[in-house]
Amino acid sequence: MWTEKDNHLTRSFKFRDFKEAFAFMTEVAVVAEEINHHPWWSNSYNKVEIRLTTHDAGHTVTNRDHVLAQRISVLAERYGV
Numbered sequence: 001m002w003t004e005k006d007n008h009l010t011r012s013f014k015f016r017d018f019k020e021a022f023a024f025m026t027e028v029a030v031v032a033e034e035i036n037h038h039p040w041w042s043n044s045y046n047k048v049e050i051r052l053t054t055h056d057a058g059h060t061v062t063n064r065d066h067v068l069a070q071r072i073s074v075l076a077e078r079y080g081v
């Protein structure tokens, strides 16, 4: 589940292995380019942490973040995470 703190939406994902984590990240990257809104993220082996904020709105959470979060959740569901 996404949580909002310090002016960003954040969620952590744990995949089966690095390969799945990176495949997920690749899919997120395609969506980010499509809607021109991009995540901050970190990856370590099978874990991906994502933070969403809108720099253009002074680093606040906007509808663009909620839209991307929803799109990411749909992708994540396909990995069963």
Ligand SMILES: C[C@H](O)[C@H](O)[C@H]1CNC2=NC(N)=NC(=O)C2=N1
Pocket (backbone or CB within 6 Å): 036, 037, 038, 039, 040, 052, 053, 054, 055, 056, 057
């Ligand atoms: C010019 C372009 O629309 C902006 O730089 C976009 C691109 N991607 C972005 N991504 C995020 N997360 N926040 C932004 O404010 C943002 N702005």
